[in-house]
Amino acid sequence: MNQNTSYGIRRLVLDVMKPHRPSIVEVALKLSKVDGVNGVNCILNEVDQETESLKVVIEGPNIDFDEVQETLESLGAVIHSIDVAVAGKKIVEDVETPQDR
Amino acid sequence: MNQNTSYGIRRLVLDVMKPHRPSIVEVALKLSKVDGVNGVNCILNEVDQETESLKVVIEGPNIDFDEVQETLESLGAVIHSIDVAVAGKKIVEDVETPQDR
Amino acid sequence: MNQNTSYGIRRLVLDVMKPHRPSIVEVALKLSKVDGVNGVNCILNEVDQETESLKVVIEGPNIDFDEVQETLESLGAVIHSIDVAVAGKKIVEDVETPQDR
Amino acid sequence: MNQNTSYGIRRLVLDVMKPHRPSIVEVALKLSKVDGVNGVNCILNEVDQETESLKVVIEGPNIDFDEVQETLESLGAVIHSIDVAVAGKKIVEDVETPQDR
Amino acid sequence: MNQNTSYGIRRLVLDVMKPHRPSIVEVALKLSKVDGVNGVNCILNEVDQETESLKVVIEGPNIDFDEVQETLESLGAVIHSIDVAVAGKKIVEDVETPQDR
Amino acid sequence: MNQNTSYGIRRLVLDVMKPHRPSIVEVALKLSKVDGVNGVNCILNEVDQETESLKVVIEGPNIDFDEVQETLESLGAVIHSIDVAVAGKKIVEDVETPQDR
Amino acid sequence: MNQNTSYGIRRLVLDVMKPHRPSIVEVALKLSKVDGVNGVNCILNEVDQETESLKVVIEGPNIDFDEVQETLESLGAVIHSIDVAVAGKKIVEDVETPQDR
Numbered sequence A, B, C, D, E, F, G: 001m002n003q004n005t006s007y008g009i010r011r012l013v014l015d016v017m018k019p020h021r022p023s024i025v026e027v028a029l030k031l032s033k034v035d036g037v038n039g040v041n042c043i044l045n046e047v048d049q050e051t052e053s054l055k056v057v058i059e060g061p062n063i064d065f066d067e068v069q070e071t072l073e074s075l076g077a078v079i080h081s082i083d084v085a086v087a088g089k090k091i092v093e094d095v096e097t098p099q100d101r
Helices: A024-032 A065-074 B024-032 B065-074 C024-032 C065-074 D024-032 D065-074 E024-032 E065-074 F024-032 F065-074 G024-032 G065-074
Strands: A009-019 A039-047 A051-059 A078-088 B009-019 B039-047 B051-059 B078-088 C009-019 C039-047 C051-059 C078-088 D009-019 D039-047 D051-059 D078-088 E009-019 E039-047 E051-059 E078-088 F009-019 F039-047 F051-059 F078-088 G009-019 G039-047 G051-059 G078-088
Touching (some): A009 A024, A009 A065, A024 A065, A024 F078, A065 A078, B009 C024, B024 B039, B024 B051, B065 B078, B078 C024, C009 D024, C024 C051, C024 C065, C065 C078, C078 D024, D009 D065, D009 E024, D024 D039, D024 D051, D024 D065, D078 E024, E009 E065, E009 G024, E024 E039, E024 E051, E078 G024, F009 F024, F009 F065, F024 F039, F024 F051, F024 G009, F024 G078, F065 F078, G009 G065, G024 G039, G024 G051, G024 G065, G065 G078
Antiparallel strands (some): A039 A051, A039 F078, A078 B039, B009 B078, B039 B051, B078 C039, C009 C051, C039 C051, C078 D039, D009 D051, D039 D051, D078 E039, E009 E051, E009 E078, E039 E051, E078 G039, F009 F078, F039 F051, F039 G078, G009 G051, G039 G051
């Protein structure tokens, strides 16, 4: 199916909590190999004694969300919340409105 | 009709309240399959005990707003308000004015 | 006349007050069919018990302002003020100056 | 003379005070027909009982400033100040410096 | 010499004080005719009883700074400070660093 | 392997502490020669009596993180934290969400 | 060597202190003639009785840092700190992270 006409999840932004090991580098690499993913951006938000919270931005033509969850679980990580989900034939960006100000 | 000369709703920004299930991922996927929609961006604004409020940005050449409403209803979600509606042959962006400052 | 050399109103930003019905979607669609209009962006600013105030951005090669006013009147809406008017052979954007800061 | 090599006034930003009539739409249209003007952006800054103050951005290859002044006078409007004047073979934009912060 | 390989002053930002006459429009026009200048942006910063302070941005392949100074003197204007000087084969923009914040 | 289809670490942002010698210039040059690196941006964050803290942004098609660590160690520098790790077939940028505000 | 594949210092941001003479214009011109430099942006940060502090941004394919230091010394100027050093086959820009906010 042409990547530009298929329906699928195009972007996810997750709030993820993980132990200190494995490192943020390994999490990014592992997630980048999930089916339908082009790239992953892992951003360190907070560090506590035992855990770290990451903001994870994932983009691709048809992200396999189940495989994302399994991959994170295999790394000992937990999804706190799904902050953004973008789906369809193209990525639609957020648009500022008076309600945001 | 050539998508660039047809009149239609080109972008909607909705304030939507939904139960925790189905997830924001499913809402984005379901809405992305509505007639005349190219893509959907669901952004988590607030989480309460029973419900979540989402900002939903929908773009396409000729969005079928009735089908959007039906789809959301089928997911147990409610439109709190329509914050932005863009129509015509092309998407016109907001323009900052002194009144906004 | 070539759209790029004709003089005309190219953009209007209006502060509009309307009743709750018809919806912002219908206002955008109706205005998008006015002569000389390419697109319309209706942004919800405030909601009161009886009325809503919208910021309406209209763009096109040669906007028929009279028809804009008639269309709004037919929808029960009133123009509070014309915040921006852009005219000429091309759209000239605002430019920040020390006086704005 | 090739518009790109001629010297001339390329942009003016004026602080203009005008009576409520004629409207900002008419001011924009009239100014857009001045010699050497490509486009005009009239922005409503303040409204008082008798008058309105506008920020007027004018762009073109070789703006006839005298004709701008005559046109505004014919509309009953007064130039309070010339906030920006750009001249030469091309438009040079402002550049932020530590002194601006 | 090819404008892109010659060394020269490419941009100057000056803090200039001038009397009310001649106007900012004349200053911009006169400076735009200096050797090696493509364009000039004169921005009104402050107005006092006798004088006005301008921010003057000048760009070109090889600005003749001496002639800029002479031109300003001929207009009764004084350079308070040279806030930015850019030289070389191309314009290098400022880059924000932690020290600026 | 085509650089655009290979999986690898595409960007790292590190918080690095180093002694005053060697200089930030040498650190940037040395890191830029690591396998799979296109470029390195070293930004001075803080200076103390004995040490300096740098923000180091590294980009390339397939950054060898082990070699980055070895190179930093050889320069007497220590990685305080890995703030960002981007992996996959392309660089995915951060996306602002309500949670960031 | 092809400028795009050679390793070298691509950008430096320096905090420089200099006497009032020579002027910022002469500093920019002199630095722009250093080997491997395409352009120089000198920005006036502070002025004291005897000295001025400049932010100096230098870009080029392979900046000769020793010659930069010699040139500044010849002008009576001193490097207070090297705030940014960018090296490699291309310029890598800074990337905002939560740690910067």
